[in-house]
Amino acid sequence: MKSWDVIVIGSGAAGFAAAVTACCKGLSVLMLEKAPQFGGTSAISGGAVWINDSDQARQQGKSGPEQTIKTYLKTIIGEQHYRPEMVDAFVSSGREALAFLEKEGAVKYSLRPLSPDYYPDEPGAVDVGRALEVVEYDGRRLGDRFRELRSPPPGMLLFGGMMVNRVDIQHFLDMRSSLRSFTHCTKLLLRYGRDRLKYPRGTRLAMGNALIARMATLAFRKGMSLQLNVNVTSLIESNGEVTGVEIEHAGQKSVLHAHQGVVLAAGGFAAGRLAAQYRPKTRQHYTMSPDANDGAAFRLTAPLNARQGADLPSNFFWAPVSVLRHADGSEERFPHLVTDRAKPGVIAVNQRAVRFVNESNSYHHFASAMQSLEENAPCYLICDALAMKRYGLGLARPAPVNNDALIKAGYLHKADSLAQLAQALGIDGQTLTATVSRYNHDAASGSDTEFARGGNSYKPRNGRSRPPA
Template sequence: MPGPEPIYDLVILGSGAGGFAAAATAACRGLKVLLVEKADTFGGTSAISGGAVWLHGTDQARAAGVEDSPAAMRTYLQQVIGAGYDPALVDAFIEQGQHALRWLEQHTELRYSLRPHSPDYYPDLPGATESGRALEMVEYDGRQLGTRFKDLAMPPPGMLLFGGMMVNRVDIQHFLNLRRSPASLWHCLKLMARYARDRLHHPRGTRLTTGNALIARLASSAFAHGAELWLRSEAQALIVEQGVVTGVQVLREGRTEQVLARGGVVCAMGGFAAGALAATYRPSTGALHLSMSPAGNDGAALRLGQALDAAEGEGLAANFFWAPVSELQHADGRRERFPHLVTDRAKPGVIAVAANGRRFVNEADSYHHFVQRMFANGIGECWLICDAQAMNRYGLGLARPQPVDNRALIEAGYLHRADTVAALAQAIGVDPHALAQTLEHFNADARNGADRAFGKGSNSYNRYMGDPQHQPNPCLAALTRAPFYAIRLHTGDLGSARGLVTNAQANVLNRCGTPIPGLYAVGNDMNSMMNGTYPGPGITLGPALTFGWLAASHIATRLQTETPTCTTN
């Protein structure tokens, strides 16, 4: 006979940043916690993300003397979000985000540092800042996870070096400068030595950065305080008693189990960007669209919520967080995707053109804006083009800068190489006359340091993303040195923005606007408080941590538990 249903204080569906923020908070406050994860590994989209958070008034910003105000941040968000601005959610995010981060850093392994200079994505709008809101994840030793390290989701190979070495934004800059700076050379040699030692005992490097470090830090703390994790387990239905969500039905190892939750259930399953539902909510260009969202992110929270008449977001500026993505097909048929976020588009000597050979966008603007311009122009795919100098210095997508040999990418058809602009145009099917004319105009502007057509390098965010050592404009250089290179970019996304509507405690609301007792949503399962806009780096993870902490705190308070003293490992 089956045993009694397991009883927990809190059941969390999903294991990304929002889910683990809730899990670590609840576990540290003495609650019995279970995380249910469909995949073979934990971490979801968060584990392969950049790991940055965008928050107001953090201790890190205050310590650096950053001048910012809640009013300025509200003004900026009102300007970017527009009609979808929700004062209650924005106020909770602005006011509670700093407290959430402080609590998590005091009670868990979570650690962030301030990016010294990181402009908001629309730096010329009222309320924007040049620094103070973006925080960078501090690296972490994956060995602290013990036997769970093998279960942590691994970033795609294209986001790693030497087959398994993680790097962050600072590391990338050092690798780009290693031939120009003794300090950068020393930094890279130390990283490679650590990686070589790791590979003697581990399948990949144990020095974790970015989103992998974020998940590992929260997970190690949650596990240390008793949180359980079920992998390869899928939520099938919510258990509801007299209108209150009291548990979940889980398919685990081929058997259905009833799991009870005294305090409620938190949906943190990553949204719906990878499922069949996604196509119905994005513009159609007739071309291939590529999502970076894991396959399991198929809209399970929306399906669970429908049974309770849960409200879903409507009329968002975008239903997804966009990013251009390229794809490599390996000889064995495996497909590898690469999101073009920070490493190439803004760099000098790089431009994007449509099939007609014409530019259509400021290549140095945010990845979200880049794809918005693709959709606005009816472009399903485009080409990122550079010359030999840019390739040697910065690389292009999965192609690495010198001294890496990229011939395998050329043979695979991912990277196109030609000795002349006309030959490159023919190879990629672009109008050769138009491409030559585009380069003529762009090169003239690049030599003068001002892009008259689209303003590449014209604002502080653009210049921050360029090459600070290149003058007079960090984003502009003429494409003149053969050979020339190109890769195909597709419209893509980093995840969905449309989700379950919640209040400021992350409690899901029904279609009448009333909270559904015991049901919460965080991360990409929560309807984006940014309304499908992208104001700055970390605008998904900042709210995920904030509302994950708020949800768990709300549940803990409701259960009238006392907060024990938590110690970190």
């Protein structure tokens, strides 16, 4: 029977953090991943972390006392759900954990120059000091393993395979009016062109892809073994302890032993049937989670009398998602996180053709509003020609990209008047016209009388034409 000191189930950021830590302590590690590529949801995420009192914050004089963040968390979590022992552990150990991984070379983060907390008006909230973003990484350092790293969805890449981060996006928006931005983008494009001569996509990695790639590079260098396409069928228990796993790979079953323990980092259940039992009943639901996140951890731990978390205020990480249906029947999904909803010239309306939410709210709050009333989902993001030209919308790219294919596919609707657009969407034209008229009047006066768009430090952040670099 094959054995390792530690077996890690799952290859996202949590799994790699555990694997790297074990490797750095001199332990032998085996990582098992159900999917044909490693990285999980983390590889297609933004990769940002929210840590109090990080070294990065200290270096820039932006660190805050523990009590401030505890006050903030207690306010937004609420007395009923607040668990002081969990919050204390997070607040007191976050900096230490991140510093350890950075010292070993497993991660590299920088402090965001402006990233207000999602509830900026609550006690203890800050505009800068807690949010850290991933520093870009050269995927070529992974060697042959680069091809096994999960790629972001096509809609989140430029030109079929090029990753960009927050700063890059702004440079692309400004490249026709700024020599600095033009130079920046030209360098990126030349690098990408060279990459495509040898690789299936660009090797300059950003966000969650860079996070996983850097961690994986270190883990492989320290001897971690990785097996893909492995289905863990059960956990092996002996005298009240988990001592190994039973797996199925390529049609063959086998048993693997773990001397020190098994780390369960198998992702969630957003892509599985189990999700329907916990999420609100909506007419349409699309997840960005990989198919492998089917709730395997529940199945594996049930025989061991594991207990699910109970009385949670929210079991899901929500975001509005649009869907492009290709001619071959396949679907491409796009999460509307930060690139379009909050931009000038963009509003969201529901089935009654009225606004129902502050478009610059966080993605979680926006999607929660969609679920509050049946008429709010599906909803429509509507913009004028200038906003489309400057920022794009979902999978539609800003000028000079031609988006006619998206119009033909029915993903994007274009009309010469609001009445015509309303007819195409199947909503009331007079109401839509009135909605836009009221919004434009408020915009001209500088005050959103319906939803206070731009009313605090968070809401203007993603609407800025030039966010801080």
